[in-house]
Amino acid sequence: MFRRKWSGLPADPDFPVDLEKLGYFINEDDEVRAIDNPDNYFHFFLNRSPRYNERQRYAFSQALQYVIWERLEKLGLEKVLLPLGTSDANKPHVPIFASNDILTKSRVVVIFGETTQDLGVLAHRVIGGQGGVTKGSMVSIVSALQKQSCSTTQQTPPGIILANMGELIWWPEGKRTLSRTAFAAAPMQSAVHYNNVIEKENMVEKNSTERIHVGHIFQEVIPHFLKDDAKIDIIVVGDSTDFVQEFLDLPPMWDIWKKRINCLAIAGGLCPVFYLKNDEFVEFLKKKARAYALSVEPTGMVISGPEGNPRTSTFTQMGCPIFSSGEPNYTEKVLITGSEIILGWLEEVAMTSEGKDYTNPHFHVEFADPVFDNDEPDWSQWKNDEHASQKDGNVEAQAKQDHEGTGNPEVNEPKLVLLQHTGQHTDDTEQSKKENVKIGQNKNKN
Template sequence: MFRRKWSGLPADPDFHVDLSKLGYFINEDDEVRAIDNPDNYFHFFFNRNTRWNERQRYAMNQALQYVIWERLEKLGLKKELLPLGTFDTSKPHVPIFVSGDIATKSRVVVIFGETVQDLGVLAHRIIGGRGGINKGSMISIVSALQKQCSSPSNSTPPGIILANMGELIWYPEGKRTLSRSAFAAAPMQSAVHYTNVVEKGNMVEKNSTARMHVGHIFQEVIPHFTKDNSKIDIITLGGSADYVEEFLDLPLMWNTWKNRINCLAIVGGLYPVWDLKNDEFVNVFLRNKARAYITSVEPVGMVISGPEGNPKTTTFTQMGCPVFSSGEPNYTETALITGSEVILDWLQEVAMTPEGEDYTNPYFHVDFADPVFDTDEPDWSSWQNEEIVGQKDEHGKMCNEQVHDETSNPQGEKPSLVMLQHDEYNEQTKKENVKTGQAEDTN
């Protein structure tokens, strides 16, 4: 009898979390290129075995993330561990980034990234491809925000909080949290195990889900790091908009935060307004102090819809706020990259509202409608085959010239029904079988 021991299974492939050891470097354009051929970007399909490809990408993404974290720290951001009060890095925790001088800021921008991305990452297709590390990460956004003013009377840049919506699964062996895709690619007992299973030991207190993480950011992180009277700007990316809007829609939470939140930029989110129940949050805040930026082929900044939605487009616009094109036609993860100038300029516009005045979205006259394409398709409604018209069928019936009209007209001639007797049917079937070479059934 064949017996295979656990020790006989193929070992899980291992790659160094180091760019140079993986065979890559960062060139003068801030792009990741292959050492053996500087014209090549990151090569994912280097092996026919999917597990080897995933393990290489796991190491690559972590190596790039450490580069991003180092650059964010050079910009003045500090890594903090959640839940608050966690100092032992061997215990379950979720990292976030907070401006080192955030306690002095009168304006704070809180960014909730996508629920599928690593902390600090916007789009790996940009980080590991054309565009480079800064452009494809939060570094470009943080750098742009640090050039803004906090208010008309305060020229200092706003404070920044980078929430960690994607990496919420604790990986004990690595002493860090991972995203769901990274956790599946983390080391396993062998290369042929099914996957890593999320268990109770992989949960982080108060941050085990994206919904809980949003609540922890609002209820504990922001009050802990910021002044009580500091104003809050919020940027949500992709699916994180669902959890942020759900939280603010709660009457108790909205009453707590409505006087502090300046504005809300929904980038790539698609949360339907009919799922929100708080009338003040929907009809006052979303309508007047929120904007959505969606994937669209239209130029960046084009108005797609007003707060009521746009019935002249198949694009989803029922979000309760004005909807704009981000300039990105395909990928949600790159919408903030493509539309960063327009989106961040709007945040600055809101922040520079004269003191004593309350910002309100202007009225937008929406002309946008889906384009109607002229087609050269002929009208087939009265089509008839000239070769068949007037010919007789095998039963001696004339092919009707107006088949469509008469069969659809209750007053037209009724279609003929030809009935074959049983004997006639059997004889006809036998003849057809003989023609096709089928043997006659003697039974």
């Protein structure tokens, strides 16, 4: 009898978490290129085995993340382990980044990235491709924010907190958390095991899900690091919008935070306003929030007001003014492409004269999707039964006229004939179905 031992399974591919050993370097344009051919970017398809390719990308992404973390630390951010009070890095924890002088700031920008991205990453397609490491990561956003001022009375740059919405799965062997994609590509017992299984020991206290992580940031992290009178700007990217707005929509939570939040910038999010139940929070969205959507229109074009825009196919029922981000395709690139107008608006709100309350101006929206001329029929007219009957009559008259014009009876001969089975027996159903369809029609030999 055939018996296969565990030792006989192919070993899981192993790659070093080091750019140089993987065969890559960062050139003078800050782009990752292949050492053997500097004209080439990252090469994913090294092998026919998907597992082999995923393991290489896992090591590549981990190596780049350490480069990003090093750059963030050089910009004055330090890593903080959650839940608060965690000092042993070998125990389950979720890392975030916060400004090392955040206690002195009167304004702090809190950024919630996508739930599919690693901490510090905006878009791997930019980090590992055209654009480079800084542009495709939070390094570019932090650098831009540090050129702003906290307010009209405090000229120092605002504080920054980078939440970690993506890496919430604890990997005991690596002593760190991973995203779902990275956890699936983490080392397994063999190359043919099905997948790494998420179990109870992979959960981090107070940070086991995106929803719970958002609550921990608002209820414990922000009160711990910020002064009581410090104002907050919030940036949400992609699907993190749902979790942040869901939290702030809770009346007890909104009663606490409504006086501290300056504004909310939504980069590529799509949380419908009709899902929200707190009228006060909905009013806040109208006055102090802006959304930046995927669009082929120029960056900064007004797509919709708070009431929505029925003249465009873009989703506009978000309860706040919506602008084009200038990014037509990828949600992960919205904050990259639209960083100038998004961060510029945050500064505009922050620099509102002391004693005045910022409110979105009224936007006169003229935008509508372009209409292209084509020969397609207007199918909406067929909703009218009387009109449809009239159309049917016209079609029949036209067919009769065509037949009389040609004088050829073979013109209207059908090419596909469906015959109804008239037999009394039902046992031969499948056979009868085959006999019911005959392609072509024999001509009358008489």
